[in-house]
Amino acid sequence: MSRPPAPFSQFVLKVHSRCDLSCDHCYVYEHADTSWRGKPRTVSERVLAATADRIAEHALAHRLTAVHVVLHGGEPLLAGPAVLRRAAELLRAALPPGCALDLRIHTNGVQLSERFCDLFAELDIKVGISLDGDRAANDRHRRYADGRSSHAKVLAAVELLRRPAYRHLYAGLLCTMDVENDPVAVYDALVELAPPRIDFLLPHATWDDPPKRPSGAGPAPYADWLLAIHRRWTAQGRPVPVRIFDSVHRTLRGRSSLTESLGLDPADLVVVETDGTLEQADSLKTAYDGAPETGFDVFAHTLDEVAGHPGMMERQSGLAGLSADCRSCPVVRSCGGGLYAHRYRSGRGFDNPSVFCGDLMKLITTIRDRVAPATTVPAQPGPSEGALTEAQLAELATGHGSAATVRALASAQLGLTRRMLAALSAAAPEPWSLLAELDTTAPDALDAALGHPYVRAWAVRCLDRDPGADLGGFAELAAAAALRARREFELPVPVRGGAVHLPTLGRVEVGGAGEAVLRGTPDGFTVRDVTVGWDDPGGGAWQPVRRVALPGWTLALEDTDPQRDSHQWPVTDRLTDGELLAWTGSLREAWELLGRDLPEHAAGLRAGLSTVTPLRPGPAGRDVSAAARQAFGAVGIARPGTAPILALLLAHEFNHVKLGAVLDFHDLYDPADDRLFHAPWRPDPRPLEGLLQGTYAHLAVTEFWATRVHAYAGLDSPAATHARTQHTTWHTHTATAIETLAESGSLTPLGTRFTEIMRSTIDHPGARGSADERLRRGATPTSENVIRA
Template sequence: MDRSPVPLRQFVLKVHSRCDLACDHCYVYEHADTSWRGRPRAVPDEVLVRTADRIAEHAAAHGTAAVHVVLHGGEPLLAGPARLRRAAEELHRALDGVCALDLRIHTNGVLLDERFLDLFAEFGVKVGISLDGDRTANDRHRRFADGRSSHPHVLRAVGLLRRPRYRHLFAGLLCTVDVRNDPAAVHDALAELDPPRVDYLLPHATWEQPPPRPGGGTPYADWLLAVLDRWDGQGRPFPVRVFDSVERTLRGGSSLTESLGLEPSDLVVVETDGTLEQADSLKTAFDGAPATGLDVFSHTFDEASRHPGMLARTQGLDGLAAECRACPVVRSCGGGLYAHRYRAGSGFANPSVYCGDLMQLITGIRDRLAAAPVPSPPQPGPPVLPEAHLDELAAGFGGAEAVRSLARAQLGIVRELLAAVRQRSADLSADRSAPAAAAWELLTALDSDAPDALDAVLAHPYTRAWAVRCLEGAAGADAGGLAEVAAAAALRAGRDEPVRVPVRGGAVRLPTLGRVLVGGDGGEAVVSGGPDGFTVAAGGAVLRIGRDDPPGDRWHPVRRLAAPGWTVALEDTDPYRDGHQWPVAGRLPDGEAEAWRAGLAEAWELIGRELPRYAPGLSAGLSTVTPLEAPAGQDVSAAVRQAFGAVGIARPGRADVLALLLVHEFQHVKLGAVLDLADLHDPEDTRLHYAPWREDPRPLEGLLQGTYAHIAVADFWRVRRHTARGAAAAEAEVHFARWRRHTAEAVEVLAGSGSLTPLGMRFAEGMRATVAPWLEEPVAPEAARGARLAAQRHREAWQARAAAGS
């Protein structure tokens, strides 16, 4: 099945076509393609200007939220500071007011010095460094032409990036695997440099030029799995893209790299002469393999996206060889990197030359995940949250593993709630053949045979919301929800058992999957899985829904956004999503859903770029965004204590506001999960307190929730005052001055309340340690004055209302 061209979002801009090293594994100079020989050494002005304008044209035409541009080579630093400045200036000029720019440079680090880093700090250019491990490992390939080692030069470059002044520019390390190197020694050498991320890359190879396999077998998988075990044993001190990508795809999420997963490629290369090429990795296949025959002077990026070679890398499962399509790990593997599939005679219609290694790697990671100890469900008494995670969260942030620990505990809570629902239904019904009883038997079987599929449905935020309502006897919530959970889990697991489910409001609810409109109200439908999809039988009719069927009048699948590092559901189908304080939106029209996708993608870009301490936790724990309705002109959002992983938002008109609402509400989600595990305050304290973010006085827990959420609010404005422009920057500084003060004061009210438990005091200390230094940051006098006036007006109005009500 052919697909429409994918808008391009990743642009590799070659600024220099030569290199100061002679790495023997380099795909540009040492593999099949020789096109570099006829190109200008340094990119000329006219190519920079035209490229920047073409990128802006393409982004504007497709409503792109952000583009990623990598300055590359050869060795890009050979272009010199003046040429790199010109490149950054042209890109910022062209994209100003069009979309966000994520600008990076990939270098061997040999020439990196403070001149370059000061330039990169001025334009926000993130720096990735190639380093293959310790000196022994690095010197196997990365040497100067005369044989000298490059290792000390690279260590010096990384040392500069680790300085506080430049640390925010450090994007990570890229390491090409050589299985002759000791995996533990390589990993330890990289870990010692405290990188923000590490990419382990398979050396480029094809079926015509296969990779070395000393001893046979799957040495690349064995090498990477040894690194995985080392990384795990160290507590995963930094992200590793290949491992994170496999784990994400095994859980049904998106990959973080084009070498894994089924996401379409959206990358194009601009050479120093302005010609457009496909991914550089294709240079390893045959001479001229990346060529398109296009250039930035005569062709648009839309034309590039329609090139047959570009389209071939956007076909997902349909673009793979039959052997790959039938493979059980294809959704994680994705056929491997496109270039690695090449064989003379059959082109790229083959499995990867690393097929066996990828299978071994993915199944090895899957088996390790399955064997990992599962925490017991929360029990009364001491909190099950590890102290280190509690401290991370108390500071207002919380990394991916800390948030995952909250999610695992939530899964235990939901399991207990389901058991309570089952017990309640058994107590109320003597009919053991009722749908709830049959569903419970299927759930028990799935828990044994397909636990990942079941956990995916139990982790759906509104599964807990339904269970709590059911136990409370709320209208519309009953034990039939067990059948809905069972049906959805069975479909996810590929099971074909028919499941009797209730029909509610004319629809069949399949949590995490969507809803099917069958008409009528009340009664039952039968959901049955199959190899290509599923069927729903109701009212004498059978509706067949294919695995890849698009949304229709009767099939409303849950829409999902897969952004780099984050997969989120746009939930507008589940009837139990209505617990937010604002009305929920109905099923979104396609145009509004697309606006949501674009807005969330742009907001996520902003969070990753400007609020990187919040992004890992949000990626790990925020699975669902529920669209809300809002009064005209108001930005509204909400979180529900009984729906971990979900926030409700009325889509604002600006991506920065959406980013603020996401981080703000996710603070409530995190803290609610902490409060499920740990007593932070005395629930008998019924005093009410002034909260500068509310019109009404708040109980202690409400003040705690608001304070914690406003750490993110204050931090958002703290950063935006530097990244926004003009009047927006001045407005952000006023907001920062106001909310840092209010948040700090609220922390002191909590700490001095006398009602915090020892853990609560520890939590308050963590918040104080984050907020207190912000009070020392200078702000403009007019911003400080504006903040004081806003605070004064709010308190006076609050006092007037309190006096009128007394």
């Protein structure tokens, strides 16, 4: 099956077409395109409403779970609070149930005030700031029209965002490079402002209007400039994510890029101008006058029509859309031909390498050579380590899993976590030494800490060089394990967002940032000027992980660990006492229902599910839940309105968790098959593992609705009709997906037998013995470890 064009998920909405600065490197006003002169200064209500409707229409058609909108300009703050408020309100009101809005604004910062920040806090609008470094660097280009410096006002804007009340709005800093600026001074000035992320952008240029290259600077001055920063950034332990470096690291390992200027990921962005015209990426304004135009607008055209524009299609064509020189380049999968606009040359259009080709080549190859090969887990599983017995696999294939079988999965997952930590140990010798000592003197306390679901999620991010991870988690983990063991110790730990985080235990608010020394005793611990006693924690600084005690099962409601944001839906902040009480009541009712109606799911849940992470509610009418592939033992759920639906979500998501653990040690399909397959419950085709995961999870959904049908037997009511409709729908969907899996031709012999049992379970829920026998015939579980660092 061919891959369909990617729907748009990112939108740049121009709310004002003029600017209060006169930056001489601006692509909007200082390059080839002059269309800004004819645009309305401020976006109208009519354009905002039509834009919101078009985005909502697109999200509904493509079942998008989230859209990302950036309010832009010109300078968007010039539009004023009323227009920005209206834009946010219209966008949120129009989106269909189940689609979240990630709303941001990008500004030069000189107009930012408490009034704007209060508005953004109310409307959940994140704020990115353009700043080119220290005053000397910033004033080289970012000045007022009369030559005045903008630097002091931008710093004031950043300091405003760093206040505790607004810190959650601070999205990062964007810096346009100038090779005549001192790269380390620029970097240091930006890092000093503690941004959540830094974006370094190459200045916009084409083959017709090439970038400046100072005499004596060498053949790749932009690479040299960035590599000087990369060296310092690496030596400091990568204190802040840097998008261009993180993208190079990721693409060198075959992962997706974080920026459109690198990698081969299809473009999924469209721009809405103040007059409602729909355009390609703004960067094209640097190529020639009118380059971004599509001829479409929000009033007369759908976004699917825009996606069919030749320019959009070319930017979604991956390797095939690049020049012949690029396609034969050894670093093309990292470079991706560079930013599309930077390839332009009169007479040849965009069928060229980037004008920064030499710089990108040097940047990527140097980083590749500097970074040691990805560390691999040293102790690979042996022939039987982690592999389940034939009977256990047969049991899991029904969608269930006894307590003993799920405990076997958990034990294997703990072994994987230990190997991952060993692979990272050289980078954190002090915490590793403490963990190694605890492994001998307090192994139960250590296992309790290592078994926390988000420890493995963090370790995988570190092994993948993910920008969202850092090795400070090692110290947090070691401190938590030592505190569990009631040991006396001292250990430097990171301070994130004003708090020290201790996996499985909680977090303590200490203020500030950087690092603090945590001193543990048998009775508690002290960090900075805060003392926490186990018998009398006192004060409000200590926020322990709250646990819900159910009959025979205790669940952690995890709302403190920063690594918990591993799901495909945003997590909640700390639960209020009222929210905690509501969760407790819902979980008690759901657990009672599971034990009564789905006992074979309840047994596995009790043995393997330790953590529920509260997620933010979805739009009205949409139940939200998720399982993270690398977080065994946790599920994320937005508390639904009824206990039966909570029971359904727990069983459904834990099936995802179980199958992910199986796939770590048993090959059920050929991973080389990169085709996409139709899943009856989704509009977008899925890779084979995604289809397998969805099918397996829906065994639980089908069984849940079957129990509801049974409960309503002989009754004629809306609830009974709803249950019968749901059961018929999910039974049909799941059976259809099983046939698609069986006919794919890419299942292993073990995967074929696993799928046969799923089919037998759907067709004959009571006939599991014969399925057991089918699995045993010739079944030889493999032990291929699918961790990819």
